[in-house]
Amino acid sequence: MTTASPSTERRPVLQARGLVKTFGHVVGLAGVDMDLYSGEVLAVIGDNGAGKSTLIKCLSGAMTPDAGEILVDGQPVSFRSTQEAREAGIETVYQTLAVAPALDIASNLFLAREERRAGFLGSVLRMLDTGGMRRKSKEFIDELGIRTLQNINQSVETLSGGQRQVVAVARTAAFGSKVVILDEPTAALGVRETGQVLRLIRDLRKRGMGIILISHNMPNVFEVADRIHIQRLGRGAGVITPQSHTPAEAVAIMTGATTLDAAEPGTDQAAASGRAQGAPTGPSAQR
Amino acid sequence: MTQVVEEPGTAEELLRPRDTPGRRIHDVLHRLPWLSPLIVLILACIVFGLANSRFFRLENISIILQQTAVVGSLAVGQTLIILTAGIDLSIGAVMVLASLVMAKLVNDNGAPGILALLAGFVVALVAETINGVLVTRIKLPPFIVTLGTLSIYTALTLIYAGGQTISLNPGGLLTWTGQTIGGGGFNITVGVLMMLLLYAIFAYVLQQTAWGRHLYATGDDPEAARLAGINTNRVLLSAYVVAGAVVGITAWILIGRINGADPNAGLNANLESITAVVIGGTSLFGGRGAIIGSLIGALIVQVFNNGLALAGVDPNYQVLAIGVLVIAAVAADQWIRSVKS
Numbered sequence: 264m265t266t267a268s269p270s271t272e273r274r275p276v277l278q279a280r281g282l283v284k285t286f287g288h289v290v291g292l293a294g295v296d297m298d299l300y301s302g303e304v305l306a307v308i309g310d311n312g313a314g315k316s317t318l319i320k321c322l323s324g325a326m327t328p329d330a331g332e333i334l335v336d337g338q339p340v341s342f343r344s345t346q347e348a349r350e351a352g353i354e355t356v357y358q359t360l361a362v363a364p365a366l367d368i369a370s371n372l373f374l375a376r377e378e379r380r381a382g383f384l385g386s387v388l389r390m391l392d393t394g395g396m397r398r399k400s401k402e403f404i405d406e407l408g409i410r411t412l413q414n415i416n417q418s419v420e421t422l423s424g425g426q427r428q429v430v431a432v433a434r435t436a437a438f439g440s441k442v443v444i445l446d447e448p449t450a451a452l453g454v455r456e457t458g459q460v461l462r463l464i465r466d467l468r469k470r471g472m473g474i475i476l477i478s479h480n481m482p483n484v485f486e487v488a489d490r491i492h493i494q495r496l497g498r499g500a501g502v503i504t505p506q507s508h509t510p511a512e513a514v515a516i517m518t519g520a521t522t523l524d525a526a527e528p529g530t531d532q533a534a535a536s537g538r539a540q541g542a543p544t545g546p547s548a549q550r
Numbered sequence: 551m552t553q554v555v556e557e558p559g560t561a562e563e564l565l566r567p568r569d570t571p572g573r574r575i576h577d578v579l580h581r582l583p584w585l586s587p588l589i590v591l592i593l594a595c596i597v598f599g600l601a602n603s604r605f606f607r608l609e610n611i612s613i614i615l616q617q618t619a620v621v622g623s624l625a626v627g628q629t630l631i632i633l634t635a636g637i638d639l640s641i642g643a644v645m646v647l648a649s650l651v652m653a654k655l656v657n658d659n660g661a662p663g664i665l666a667l668l669a670g671f672v673v674a675l676v677a678e679t680i681n682g683v684l685v686t687r688i689k690l691p692p693f694i695v696t697l698g699t700l701s702i703y704t705a706l707t708l709i710y711a712g713g714q715t716i717s718l719n720p721g722g723l724l725t726w727t728g729q730t731i732g733g734g735g736f737n738i739t740v741g742v743l744m745m746l747l748l749y750a751i752f753a754y755v756l757q758q759t760a761w762g763r764h765l766y767a768t769g770d771d772p773e774a775a776r777l778a779g780i781n782t783n784r785v786l787l788s789a790y791v792v793a794g795a796v797v798g799i800t801a802w803i804l805i806g807r808i809n810g811a812d813p814n815a816g817l818n819a820n821l822e823s824i825t826a827v828v829i830g831g832t833s834l835f836g837g838r839g840a841i842i843g844s845l846i847g848a849l850i851v852q853v854f855n856n857g858l859a860l861a862g863v864d865p866n867y868q869v870l871a872i873g874v875l876v877i878a879a880v881a882a883d884q885w886i887r888s889v890k891s
Binding site: 361 | 759763770773775778780838
């Protein structure tokens, strides 16, 4: 296992404390705790209705929790919109792929953060620095080691699903965000494209970003995640690692066939410490 | 778990099937939406030139350009709205209302030309802003909103005009747009130049500014644009407001063209502007197209009308030909938008 950075003291970059969200009589979240460290991939799994989406929407600013606290770098925050979350460094890649199909790759990467030319052209005539944005996009795409995107001037709709996903993910990484939330990034992809996206996720981790990965795909989750947060019936049913538990055990906890304590008490703490040394390991969801 | 190996070769492999001739044509048309209208325009000119040698005379070219000025300018505003996946059925009515305000203030109230011009401009701005507010705040479909305001603005025009047509004496500021420049048979009006200037300005704005890009993104996929951080409602509203400014200028061009104001002058301008935009390769589904295409589209309509008339064809066939062009243009757009990857 490769640790991202040999940091001495690791603080969670994003924390959730006792998040509650109800929809009328339906309880979406019944007090959920979560910690995400930088340079790690935290998978969130759970059955339908377990509160995965609600949790993610609260963290990404799409919903406001009824109770509980969200902290970024230890500072309490409250997001009224996804834009505010983004400004705090939390980017979300939605399942629906938020890319504009008719625009080219560079325009998509810089969408809503366009850069203007220097001087009179930029300040008075509002001229965009198209060449500069293309060059930066190219550099960034190359840096991420994405070789399948050859032509930065290609319109996004001429790309395959996997390539579009790569553009959407790269977009979040391009602007110095701390946290990326990926909602089912491989759901509609083939094997080759899935591999591409998983590799990109590892690259982002290497760059020290914290990544939350929501997925139904157990092999993917176990391949790429450092820790796995299991949601069940609106609560955190525990945090495991791919080393401490098998996919079968994860599914058992997810469906309520067993509990984390019954499955293997204690071991996940030891395994987690490999990643989060010195940090308060037990993301406190274990009950 | 399967480890996926990627070499540059495999990526090329993935992209190779796209290089069939049909695919290549598709790609080019996709990148240059104005190209097929331009080819149609050139072919039409060649055919009409062969049919009647008078077609290529400078006088005739001048006439075509002068006839294009009003619908061509109006199509600039219409393009902005159609790029957002909207449509403005009232745009011609707004133009006529604004032109009437301008002409009446000068003619009936003796207002100075510049004040009348400003007042009409503001009327166009307000009328289109109302369209925009109804679309963005009350979330009504643009088709319905502008169908309603078409009736409202037309009625206001007729009420305000009181059955009158106004003719202005040449030489004033309002009729300046009708003044001809040029010589040796080639005479264009100030209005034609203003139209060309509008196209130059908006070609720049749409391609080189963030607002232009946001307009495309909003029309292309509003949800994606919103999630990317674009305030799509503000972009939509601004499209109508800016279109209103364009309509205000077009009202001035209209006055120059007919030397006054006529409440019945622009009856067909609503649909003619949409025709020009659609023939020009801009997608009615938004997010695709180039503004220069609308100029080409407006020219195609006039070239067909003029060429068929010169060839001695029954005028009813002119209308029929335009109808065929519109359907062909939309069919081409469908094909261009259908991308298999």
